Amino acid sequence: MNTLLQTRPALAGKRILIGKPGLDGHDIGAKIVALTLRNAGAEVIYTGLRRSPLQIAQVAVDEGVDAVGLSILSGSHKELVADVMTQLRELKAADIKVFVGGTIPAEDQLHLRELGVAAIFTADMPLTDVVRILGERLA
Amino acid sequence: MLSQLANASALELAQRPLRAVTSNPARRIGITGAPGAGKSTLLGHLALLRRAKGRLGVLAVDPSSPKTGGAILGDRVRMDELDGASELYIRSLGSRNTSDGLADNLPEMLDAMDDFGFAEVMLETVGVGQVEYAARAQVDTLVLVLLPDSGDTVQAMKAGIMEMADIFVVNKADLSGAQKMAADIQRIAALNHHDPGSWVPPVLLAAASQPASILALSEAIDRHQAWLGTSNRQEILHEQRARYRLRRLLEMRIAQVIAQHDAAFFAAPLAEQLLLTLEMLGRVSVRP
Ligand code: B12
Ligand SMILES: Nc1nc2c(ncn2[C@@H]2O[C@H](COP(=O)(O)OP(=O)(O)O)[C@@H](O)[C@H]2O)c(=O)[nH]1
Ligand SMILES: [Mg+2]
Numbered sequence: 001m002n003t004l005l006q007t008r009p010a011l012a013g014k015r016i017l018i019g020k021p022g023l024d025g026h027d028i029g030a031k032i033v034a035l036t037l038r039n040a041g042a043e044v045i046y047t048g049l050r051r052s053p054l055q056i057a058q059v060a061v062d063e064g065v066d067a068v069g070l071s072i073l074s075g076s077h078k079e080l081v082a083d084v085m086t087q088l089r090e091l092k093a094a095d096i097k098v099f100v101g102g103t104i105p106a107e108d109q110l111h112l113r114e115l116g117v118a119a120i121f122t123a124d125m126p127l128t129d130v131v132r133i134l135g136e137r138l139a
Numbered sequence: 140m141l142s143q144l145a146n147a148s149a150l151e152l153a154q155r156p157l158r159a160v161t162s163n164p165a166r167r168i169g170i171t172g173a174p175g176a177g178k179s180t181l182l183g184h185l186a187l188l189r190r191a192k193g194r195l196g197v198l199a200v201d202p203s204s205p206k207t208g209g210a211i212l213g214d215r216v217r218m219d220e221l222d223g224a225s226e227l228y229i230r231s232l233g234s235r236n237t238s239d240g241l242a243d244n245l246p247e248m249l250d251a252m253d254d255f256g257f258a259e260v261m262l263e264t265v266g267v268g269q270v271e272y273a274a275r276a277q278v279d280t281l282v283l284v285l286l287p288d289s290g291d292t293v294q295a296m297k298a299g300i301m302e303m304a305d306i307f308v309v310n311k312a313d314l315s316g317a318q319k320m321a322a323d324i325q326r327i328a329a330l331n332h333h334d335p336g337s338w339v340p341p342v343l344l345a346a347a348s349q350p351a352s353i354l355a356l357s358e359a360i361d362r363h364q365a366w367l368g369t370s371n372r373q374e375i376l377h378e379q380r381a382r383y384r385l386r387r388l389l390e391m392r393i394a395q396v397i398a399q400h401d402a403a404f405f406a407a408p409l410a411e412q413l414l415l416t417l418e419m420l421g422r423v424s425v426r427p
């Protein structure tokens with residue numbers, strides 16, 4: 001068989017939206033993650049800064065993505081994540097998986113998981129783990 | 140739905156019933172030109188202006204990495220920055236295995252936009268190099284976006300330039316050199332002979348900061364659309380689309396078959412490789 005097929009990248013064929021909801025302008029992490037996911041074979045769509053939860057959910061639906069990755073460093077992750085989940089449900093797109101990254105204190109992570117977030121990433125995690133975990137959750 | 144289409148193999152596509160080309164088609168407007176020419180920005184402004192004419196959808200293609208297949212689909216960031224853009228339907232596409240400025244299965248996706256009931260579809264191509272404009276036949280009206288310093292591109296196209304697009308836009312006209320660039324294209328255009336009744340591509344200046352220039356471009360698109368109705372251009376386009384579709388399906392299928400050959404296969408004489416491959420292509424039943 002073709003060697004290219006044997007080394008199929010971890011996220012080949014996946015479409016992932018990277019969204020920055022709310023008012024925070026910290027976009028270095030979102031951009032690094034976008035490039036990392038691209039290099040792992042994903043088609044990455046980036047919304048740009050300061051999108052509302054409704055805009056992010058609508059773009060996710062229009063673009064037919066497999067997952068939405070929210071990058072939040074403002075401290076408002078609980079409210080923003082809950083809003084995005086609600087908007088996705090209203091658009092009948094609850095099957096789109098939601099991931100969250102940024103400054104998420106350990107004590108808030110369980111709460112986000114209970115809202116339905118598939119995985120949470122912080123700056124101390126190696127990017128190879130980010131790719132591996134996304135690949136597993138989206139398999 | 141569009142995702143399924145985008146992912147379909149050549150054989151799956153071949154299973155789909157052929158549709159009548161005339162069934163309620165959307166107007167197809169293409170925007171092409173070099174990377175960074177300002178296509179996404181211009182398309183965004185045009186789309187906001189033109190959506191009053193009926194349901195408008197945008198398909199925007201960005202290049203896929205040939206190594207990993209991954210892509211950053213960044214066209215829509217520019218469009219989303221514009222006020223009112225959240226009401227536009229924008230679909231971002233990776234070019235995937237296609238290297239002519241379009242994307243895999245784009246003809247089928249354009250057809251699907253017709254079926255979804257869009258009145259107009261605007262297509263942004265990958266930033267193309269010079270002359271391989273496959274978008275030419277996929278859209279009814281093709282706008283070529285040039286920069287004030289695109290002199291080399293224009294020189295390379297020379298006499299053929301007027302066949303390359305229906306409308307020429309020298310974009311970023313807020314920068315110096317735009318007037319001269321436009322005049323250069325006009326001069327080349329003047330050397331071309333035009334039959335009476337044929338379309339003479341206008342050369343326009345545009346800038347994101349000058350709404351009147353966007354309006355003038357939109358009106359030129361309308362004039363071209365009206366002219367199409369008076370010519371046999373549409374028939375020619377439909378034939379070209381049918382040819383492109385068949386060729387793309389075959390190319391995809393050939394790539395699939397060649398990928399199945401193991402290394403030993405290529406030790407055989409070339410003529411034998413060719414015959415065997417053709418045989419494999421012929422043997423396959425058109426059932427996925
Ligand atoms: C750089 C920085 C800035 C830069 C931002 C530049 C830019 N364009 O991004 C500047 C100087 C502009 C800035 C400004 C401010 N900042 Co600041 N800033 C930081 C700092 C030091 C580092 C952030 C960073 O870029 N990290 C590097 C990247 C790579 O890491 P990351 O974003 O966390 O991303 C990684 C992971 O989280 C994960 N990830 C992130 N997103 C996603 C998404 C997905 C889908 C996945 C899978 C993974 C993932 O992967 C990434 C790679 O490992 C942090 C402190 C810190 N240690 O985080 C404060 C920090 C974020 N800032 C903070 C504050 C308060 C501000 C200001 C409000 C300060 C002020 N009073 O003016 C302003 C607000 C700016 C604004 N408009 O929002 C606070 C936020 C407090 C909070 N969360 O409750 C922090 C935490 C500092 C602190 N300890 O108080 N800031
Ligand atoms: N000066 C100037 N810059 C522009 C104009 N339109 C777009 N740009 C800038 O050109 C860059 C590329 O624009 P983009 O629309 O992404 O181009 P594309 O790659 O052809 O789609 C961006 O930095 C834009 O802000 C314009 O009319 N004038
Ligand atoms: Mg673009």
